[in-house]
Amino acid sequence: MKDKAKILIVDDEEVVLDSCAQILKGGNYQIATATNGNLGLKLVKEFQPDLVYVDLKMPGISGFEVIERIRESDPTIVTIVITGYATVSSAVDAMKNGAYDFLPKPFTPDEFRLITRRGLDRRRLVLETIALRREKEMLRENFAAIVSHELKAPLGAVQQNLFFLADELSDRLTDEQKNRFERMKTNINDLINLILTWLRVLSVDVSKIRENFHPVAVPLVISKAVDGVQPQAIRKDIEIVTSISESLKPVDGDEGTLVETVINILGNAIKYSRPSSRIYIKAEGKENDVLVSVTDTGPGISKEEIPYIFNDFYTGKSAPAAEHGSGIGLAVARRIVEAHNGTISVESELGNGSTFVIRLPASKSELHGEITLETNGSVKS
């Protein structure tokens, strides 16, 4: 804060206002005062203070309400309670409601200066945190753009030329040479896909997903996801058992990304399960949420690992050697679920399988039109 810090004092006692202003005079502050809550709130808008002192006991609207309203209009403004009757309990109540500190009356000039400084430090930190967070987001997005341009585009061009060459030379190449072309294409394709997955982690743009939110039927999401992983499951002779409770509410969301999330969790379950085992996927309503859980009988996840598995680029230690992943599937799943105002969690014990639970708030609106489910018999609706 290079400019003078702005302090607003709201108190019905002129004496308090005068003495506060007097104490801070000469410091690097700009001060405004108000003798009641309504005037105070008006000044919050016009004066835009960094710090507001609020007396709890005032005629008209109470200090509690003033704090509440300030927090609603700008939660970064620091509020400090002046409590005349020096009851700690009311100060604690106010702090529970968002006040940062309290100033018991009577106070000495030093106490007042100290609390003011602390309050302003707090305000500075809050603003800095917000700025840093914004910067971090921008870095992430910029990095995604750079990776996309500098790596993906040239690889794409190489791949394109391989396609052309293989096509143009197709009458002249031996089978062995054709195979070599195929291997090159596969290798480059793998690389491109790897870059795309990285980009995905870096650039899952929450606000973009939210633009397309509408009520989505959970059974439909599950049946699409199960269809998506069926080939993998069949290869390992794994049976996916679906159970969906009746009259399940829809969720507000983006169908494509939800399907992707469930595919991700199911894919993991298949990856870590022993051949010829079963995976259970269940959907049920709980309070105002919809819970989708995926249970496998795989090796489980150790307690030490659980806190990290939803982080970017973390790969499980218990993964079979042949099943190397990029370590970002669950991180993407977490971002997507969080964009839907939901949570994703896991319960697991080494040797006893894992259960991943996606919890999404149920939609308040009904589904548009009738839902038709193309099922393979495993989904009830």
Add this chain to the structure above:
Amino acid sequence: MSAQIMMIDDDPDFVSGIKSILEKADYKVDVAYNPKDGFQSLQSKRYDLLLLDIMMGRGAEGVALARKIRKDPKLKEMPVLIITGLREQIAFLFPGQSVHPNFVETDELIEKPVEPKFLLEKVSTLLKLAEEKKAKTLKQGRG
């Protein structure tokens, strides 16, 4: 008679590759390397299909051209196949979403790198669809 295809793309390597694939499949292909020349050619001669690159020049100039074509009474019936490395440009697209819904109306969209077989499939499908649509409108016109 073989179909007449117009291709507008500013990457000469890409153009020559695609052209050779299409010509081998017996299509007649004309080429323009920028939207301006491309639009002129489209107005001077009748084409059955347009292959259009989205990212040309200083940005998405292909989009502007696609919009112009959609407004042109003579050209609006012509199928447009958009070829693009665009997915990396628009912040992010999810699987199953062909293109940003508010972006541009298009008949088909394929991404670079383009596999020859895939391209030929799309081209022949689009030509067939356009043919059927034309036959239908003619019938309706008579009836």
